[in-house]
Amino acid sequence: MVKLYSGDTPAASSPKRVEITVAGELDEDASDEGFTDEIERELVGDDGDGEGFDGVPDDEDEVQLSELEHVRRARGKRPRDEAAGDGPSKRAKPAGAEVASSGDTAGALTHVVATVATIVELVAQLEHTAQVLCQRAEELIVLRKEVEQLRKTAGEQAEQNGELTRVLWAVREEYHKLKDTSAMTEETNSSLQDNLRTLTRDYDTLRKENEAQKGLADACKKLEQGKAQADATADESKKKHDELEGLLLAVREEYHKLKLTYDDKEKKLHTVTQRYDELSQRAKELTRHNQILVEEVKSARAQHELSVPPPDAALAAELDHQKKLCEAVRLNYQTISEALQQSKDSAATLRAQTREVLEREEKLVAERDALLKEKADLARAVESGARQRGRSTLAQANAEAEAARLTRAVCAAEDEARRLAAERQKFVLDWDRLVLQRDKLGAEASAACRERDALRREKDDAVEDKARAEKALAGVLLEKEAVAVGGLGFARTADPEMDHRPENTALLARYTETYASLVREQASCAEAHAALSKERASYTQTYTSLVQENLHLRMKVAELERLSFPPPS
Numbered sequence: 304m305v306k307l308y309s310g311d312t313p314a315a316s317s318p319k320r321v322e323i324t325v326a327g328e329l330d331e332d333a334s335d336e337g338f339t340d341e342i343e344r345e346l347v348g349d350d351g352d353g354e355g356f357d358g359v360p361d362d363e364d365e366v367q368l369s370e371l372e373h374v375r376r377a378r379g380k381r382p383r384d385e386a387a388g389d390g391p392s393k394r395a396k397p398a399g400a401e402v403a404s405s406g407d408t409a410g411a412l413t414h415v416v417a418t419v420a421t422i423v424e425l426v427a428q429l430e431h432t433a434q435v436l437c438q439r440a441e442e443l444i445v446l447r448k449e450v451e452q453l454r455k456t457a458g459e460q461a462e463q464n465g466e467l468t469r470v471l472w473a474v475r476e477e478y479h480k481l482k483d484t485s486a487m488t489e490e491t492n493s494s495l496q497d498n499l500r501t502l503t504r505d506y507d508t509l510r511k512e513n514e515a516q517k518g519l520a521d522a523c524k525k526l527e528q529g530k531a532q533a534d535a536t537a538d539e540s541k542k543k544h545d546e547l548e549g550l551l552l553a554v555r556e557e558y559h560k561l562k563l564t565y566d567d568k569e570k571k572l573h574t575v576t577q578r579y580d581e582l583s584q585r586a587k588e589l590t591r592h593n594q595i596l597v598e599e600v601k602s603a604r605a606q607h608e609l610s611v612p613p614p615d616a617a618l619a620a621e622l623d624h625q626k627k628l629c630e631a632v633r634l635n636y637q638t639i640s641e642a643l644q645q646s647k648d649s650a651a652t653l654r655a656q657t658r659e660v661l662e663r664e665e666k667l668v669a670e671r672d673a674l675l676k677e678k679a680d681l682a683r684a685v686e687s688g689a690r691q692r693g694r695s696t697l698a699q700a701n702a703e704a705e706a707a708r709l710t711r712a713v714c715a716a717e718d719e720a721r722r723l724a725a726e727r728q729k730f731v732l733d734w735d736r737l738v739l740q741r742d743k744l745g746a747e748a749s750a751a752c753r754e755r756d757a758l759r760r761e762k763d764d765a766v767e768d769k770a771r772a773e774k775a776l777a778g779v780l781l782e783k784e785a786v787a788v789g790g791l792g793f794a795r796t797a798d799p800e801m802d803h804r805p806e807n808t809a810l811l812a813r814y815t816e817t818y819a820s821l822v823r824e825q826a827s828c829a830e831a832h833a834a835l836s837k838e839r840a841s842y843t844q845t846y847t848s849l850v851q852e853n854l855h856l857r858m859k860v861a862e863l864e865r866l867s868f869p870p871p872s
Contacts, residue, residue, distance in 0.1 A: 568653040582639035
């Protein structure tokens with residue numbers, strides 16, 4: 304009995320094995336379970352490392368599973384009992400025939416055993432090759448991810464290149480703006496030079512006129528006389544002002560006296576008004592009491608007329624008393640009326656006096672305002688004379704200072720224009736250098752895109768090679784299943800030239816070469832990415848320096864404009 308293992312070595316392979324007896328029969332456990340499990344494990348890609356079928360079948364997995372079902376159906380159509388009943392059993396042969404064919408059977412059995420051993424060895428080699436191919440496929444998957452990462456990196460580099468291009472265009476626009484500003488500055492310098500020449504001519508003309516005008520001393524003397532006259536007028540105004548101040552003080556004292564008198568009169572009027580109110584209230588009460596007495600007299604008279612009693616002395620006395628009271632009330636009422644009339648007359652007199660005092664006060668205030676206005680006019684006249692004299696003495700000094708300042712401004716503007724021209728030339732050189740760097744970066748990006756396309760084509764070729772290898776592996780597994788089912792019949796139909804499998808060796812060499820080339824391409828892409836990163840850093844630094852130079856140029860232009868158009872002194 305020969306034991307055949309399905310792996311490279313018995314220790315590394317599965318414990319299930321195929322046992323072939325001397326009669327050429329397969330052991331039931333080995334034939335039904337060993338090869339079937341191995342075929343299923345190899346078809347689903349289980350290589351012993353925990354990687355294989357992930358539960359989501361793709362197109363290749365469906366093809367392999369369909370082939371496995373086809374093999375199982377082929378085995379199901381030929382059960383072992385039927386296969387055993389196709390011909391006469393070797394155990395049922397007569398003893399004479401068995402002895403006659405023992406020599407041929409031994410030779411054939413030896414040949415079969417050797418062939419099966421060779422087939423098993425080739426199957427083990429093929430399984431090892433399949434494992435290597437699976438590892439290569441995993442490496443290709445890793446390389447695919449790296450290629451995707453490189454693709455993303457290339458996209459990011461393209462975006463960065465676009466951003467750098469936009470930045471370069473912005474810098475170019477800023478350069479043109481600075482160029483226009485420089486041209487405007489040159490025009491301003493030209494106009495300033497023309498203005499300086501005009502001012503120089505005007506200054507010479509004024510100096511000649513000042514030298515020709517000898518009447519300036521007479522004008523100064525007249526100004527001195529005007530100043531003396533203004534001083535005298537100011538003294539007179541001061542005296543008049545002092546007199547007015549005294550008059551105002553007297554008027555103020557009189558006003559205070561009148562105000563005190565008016566306050567006293569107001570208090571008296573208030574007292575008289577209160578007394579008048581009290582008397583009015585008392586008069587009303589007396590009138591009401593008199594009315595009551597009149598009513599009583601009328602009622603008493605009516606009763607007297609009705610009863611006509613004899614005259615009574617007490618009643619007559621009461622009537623006299625009532626008459627006296629009425630006369631007293633009438634006198635009181637007359638007195639109160641006279642007092643009220645006197646109070647009204649006093650109030651009218653006080654109002655007239657107060658009105659006169661207020662009119663006098665308004666008149667005095669108007670006179671005081673007129674005097675103050677006259678004093679202010681005199682002071683302004685004195686100040687105007689002083690300013691006129693100072694203006695005539697400082698006009699020439701101001702003209703000389705203005706001419707000197709304009710000369711310094713023109714010199715500074717010329718220096719700044721020369722400095723701006725040098726900086727503009729430097730900016731043009733930097734711009735050309737950046738354009739060259741941008742073109743170089745675009746060429747490198749195009750080369751990276753071409754390398755990416757080449758890697759993509761190589762990846763597609765590797766995927767196709769993997770598909771062909773998996774198809775070849777499926778064919779080998781089908782042949783292995785046929786060996787497990789057919790036994791000796793396979794040995795009679797097998798081709799010895801196909802056992803060496805040279806295409807497998809060539810395919811393995813091709814995969815190895817492809818993997819090495821992909822590794823080299825990955826290293827070159829990493830180097831290109833590092834170079835692009837360095838180039839990007841240099842571009843960033845250059846852009847920062849350009850921004851700083853731009854800011855410096857803006858400050859220079861602003862300073863030049865400030866020097867070209869100074870504020871009026």
